[in-house]
Amino acid sequence: MKELYHIMLSPDQASGGGSDDFRKLMTAVKALAQTIQDSLQNETYKGTANMAARSYRKLHGRAVELLPDDFYIADVLALELDENADEAQQLAQIQMVASQLHRYLSEQHRTQARKRQTEMEWDLGDFASWGEMGRTLAEQVKNLTRQALGRALDNIDIEFSGGQDFSGQDLSGTDFSNQRLDGANFQNARLRGANLSSANLEKADLRNADLRYSNAESANFSQARLSDANMRDTHLQGTNFSGAAMENVMLRNTTATKAVFVGAQMANVNLREAVLVGADFTEATLIGAMMRSCVLEGAVFTKASLVNVNMNNSTAKGMDCTEALMTGATLRSAQMPAAVFAKARLEGANLREANITDADFGGANLTGADMLDAQTEGANFSDAQLSGVRLPDGTSWQEGMNPAAFRARYPQPPQPPRPPKPGKGKKRRVEIYVGGVDVDEDSLEQAAERAIEDAEEMLKDVKRRAYEDVDIALDDEPTDDGESGDEPPIV
Secondary structure, eight states: OOOOOOOOOOHHHHHTSSHHHHHHHHHHHHHHHHHHHHHHHHTOOTTOHHHHHHHHHHHHHHHHHHSTTOHIIIIITOOOOOTTSOHHHHHHHHHHHHHHHHHHHHHHHHHHHHHHHHHTSOOOGGGGGGOHHHHHHHHHHHHHHHHHHHHHHHTSOOOOOOOOBOTTOBOTTOBOTTOBOTTOBOTTOBOTTOBOTTOBOTTOBOTTOBOTTOBOTTOBOTTOBOTTOBOTTOBOTTOBOTTOBOTTOBOTTOBOTTOBOTTOBOTTOBOTTOBOTTOBOTTOBOTTOBOTTOBOTTOBOTTOBOTTOBOTTOBOTTOBOTTOBOTTOBOTTOBOTTOBOTTOBOTTOBOTTOBOTTOBOTTOBOTTOBOTTOBOTTOBOTTOBOTTOBOTTSOBOOTTOOGGGOOOSSOOOOOOOOOOOTTTTOOOOOOEEETTEEEOHHHHHHHHHHHHHHHHHHHHHHHHHHHHHOOOOOOOSBOTTSOBOOSOOOO
């Protein structure tokens, strides 16, 4: 007698729990985001902002119907356009929320699909009591169920493409906080005053972007491309730039406390007057970097490349430059008490008038370095290479000498941090035309400051040479006519 066994599925399980509605909605949202991106890229968007806004609101309404209790869709992803924004900016806003909605719906659909798969792992253990036929049938049903669900999931497009294109757009003041912008293209974009705090910009392209006065605290720029970007006066506390390409970036007057630049490529970067307390530059490349008048207390440069870096007048108590490559570095008048230069390479470095009291130069290579008038009390030079070093008193190092024992001829008092210039940090733009060419304010200011610095250095050298060359002969013996020799010395 033949037995017939039926396995009953609920209507919800048979239909996939509304998966068709989800798929249609996700396809429509993705198509809207892609269409907007194409129109912006090809500059064919004129007159389409209102239509795009209507389309998004209808799709958003449908999403609310499918997930009525989801506050993120109902409230956070509701479209609120800036009435003062131009059409391109409005389309960029619509594209961003549409991309977010697509990603969120995709994740929700994946979660529901996995839940249905779990629910459909039926307990077929009772079949085992029916003998071999029961075990075979149970295995076949399980395998067919898994295969069917696997094919269904494979046919659903739930991948999110994070490479939004904002290249060349004016996004000044835009709020991107906490947004996922990994791989986004901001090349040549204007992001002045934008809010990028806690945003994920991993592997994003920000080459030649204008980010002045922006807030990027705790943002992630790891492996991003930032070459030639202008990030002057930005807030970068706790920001991650690990492995980023940052050649020629303007970072003057930035605040980057505890920022991470591990392995970053930062040749010729301008960090003048930046606050970098506790920042981590481990194994970073800062060849030719301008770091004059920086605050570097507790900063880490372990195994970093600092060839020809300029740290003049910087405050760097406790800075760690263990095994750093600093050949040709300029550290004149820098305040670096208790700094660590163990096993660092400082050949030809300029440490004149620097404060390196209690610093550690153990095993460092200081060949040809200039420490004239430096404060070296308590410094450790054990196992250091000191051939050709100019000592604080102006003499050359000889075997058996201890550089820390020589006092500076003209000891310099510790230099307090420079007060901010009046009006520092104000958003302003000065346009100067020289021969029909637009000259940026920063370029003029840098040129003027370099000229002033060169003049100051020349004046100091002239004064010092004058002291060294004057031969004053004092004679306390009475002269032939019985008068004391109080004539001024002849030079």
